[in-house]
Amino acid sequence: MVKYEFDKPIDRSGTSCIKYDARERIFGQNDVLPLWVADMDFEVAPEIAEAIQERAKHKIYGYTMRCDEYYDIIQDWLKRRYGWSVEKPHISFSPGVVSALAMALLAFTKPGDKVIVQSPVYFPFFTTIEQNGRRVLNNQLVEGTNQYSMDFDNLERQIDNQTKMMFLSNPHNPVGRAWTKEELTRLAEIAEKHKLIVVSDEIHSDIIFSGHAHTPYASVSEYAAQNSVTAMAPSKTFNLAGLSTSVVVIENERMMKDYNYMVETFHIGLTNPFGLVALKTAYEKGDAWLEALLKYLEANRDYVAGFVQKEIPGVDVVLPESTFLMWIDFRGLGYSDKELQHQLVRMAKIGLSHGPIFREGGEGFQRLNFGCPRSQLEEAMERLKKVIHA
Structure with missing residues (x-):
């Protein structure tokens, strides 16, 4: 062993x-x-390091595409780890999860729209919203004796006709909650009632401790699946943050088209050759x-x-x-x-x-x-x- x-x-x-x-x-x-x-x-x-070193021996590091194997490996990982079946056309790319949040924000909201966050939360959520001319709507988490919870009642009271989107930290950074299926289902019901798009940052989804499980937000209901963007990556899991290779899942065909248009507009869709090798090796052998x-x-x-x-x-x-x-x-x-x-x-x-x-x-x-x-x-x-x- x-x-x-x-x-x-x-x-x-x-x-x-x-x-x-x-x-x-x-x-x-x-x-x-x-x-x-x-x-x-x-x-x-070591399997990842060896695969990168082997790729480096080629000595040409030019423009790199994502072939069918890339999608097969991601599909298998999501199915094995979370029981989540995702079709190939529903998988896209981003250099990083924050980049994916920004692309989704630009694709699905307009200046002046309100975007929900749940503080205390990963601070780029705020800057991504504010620097792109949207407005933060804070649904602050409730601090309990041993853990935090979502304030659903406050969330419903705050939403108005200018509220279009929510940035969800799932699992939550920094309080460490692995949101339960029941919590996410309740959130999805509120999102459906108010016609919200949820952008779920699931970069920490693989780092789950005993007695807990990760539930992808998009898996809890049909509305969640058709009105969400899920951003994931091997970067936290396998310590690959510098290789700029993240995965985006969007099950709504129209939304995927609009998201990819933004990626193409900003010319950030090309794959890092070493990031590609690292992702494939991590998900296959990690x-x-x-x-x-x-x-x-x-x-x-x-x-x-x-x-x-x-x-x-x-x-x-x-x-x-x-x-x-x-x-x-x-x-x-x-x-x-x-x-x-x-x-x-x-x-x-x-x-x-x-x-x-x-x-x-x-x-x-x-x-x-x-x-x-x-x-x-x-x-x-x-x-x-x-x-x-x-």
């Missing part, structure tokens, strides 16, 4: 890596332990690596949660059902967000994602990326404990 190595520390400095080489720009200093941007500090599966990864990530999650609960009074965590991201609640310490950032960056020398960038509901929180070797997490927790106790 192949043993995959997740404990191995890897120095990514000097590789033009945003997570490490942008520390000076983001945090004002280079010596922070970076646990912020959402890629992992693990080597990719199951064993992924299962090992999930066990490691779940253990990392439980380690951070246990350490915080035992060693750092005044700090709490929201235990994620999905993603390799931990939403940490520092409000019990009584710091302002500016003071908290100072303590974490200047004193503890830890670089996390600052809660307020996720908008309403992010105040007093920080997002931690636990997709890294355990030794790195242990160092971060000890630094945090020392500063908080001091």
Whole structure:
């Protein structure tokens, strides 16, 4: 049996890596332990690395097309992982999930339209809407004792005749909810009642922990299938974010035509040859690596949660059902967000994602990326404990 190595520390400095080489720009200093941007500090599966290396031997890296095999492999992955049957004409492409959100926004709304988001949420949702002349309608999540939930009643009250679309984070970044089929069905009923298109960011769909499952939004009803855009990728799952290869599923023929027109308009439809190889190899040969990864990530999650609960009074965590991201609640310490950032960056020398960038509901929180070797997490927790106790 192949043993995959997740404990191995890897120095990514000097590789033009945003997570490490942008520390000076983001945090004002280079010596922070970076646990912020959402890629992992693990080597990719050896099968993927070998396939990319083999492709590189050809030494010509020209314009690349997506052949029938590409679609077959994606169909098989969606069926095996989620029981979701998708036809080939319903599969399209985007360099990234955020690009797919932008293309859908431009294809299916007009300037001035309102687009629903559920804060605290992945901050490009807001900028994609605002920078393209649309308006954000925030249906803030409800914070419970141990988890968050959707506020369906508030959602219905807010929708008006200018509300045309919703950006859904499924699973949710940063609070880590793997929305249940029942929750998504209720959401689809509201969308049908008000004739909304839902654009579902499902980039974290493969990172699901014990006792939970991923349900594609488009699979919960016929209306959801015919009035949605699903954006997925192997990038979070297999640590391939730099290869710019995402998958878009649209089951409505007219909507697919309009989406592809936008992709063609902005000339972003060409495939990266190495991204193509990586996607195909990941979805064909990556199951064993992924299962090992999930066990490691779940253990990392439980380690951070246990350490915080035992060693750092005044700090709490929201235990994620999905993603390799931990939403940490520092409000019990009584710091302002500016003071908290100072303590974490200047004193503890830890670089996390600052809660307020996720908008309403992010105040007093920080997002931690636990997709890294355990030794790195242990160092971060000890630094945090020392500063908080001091």
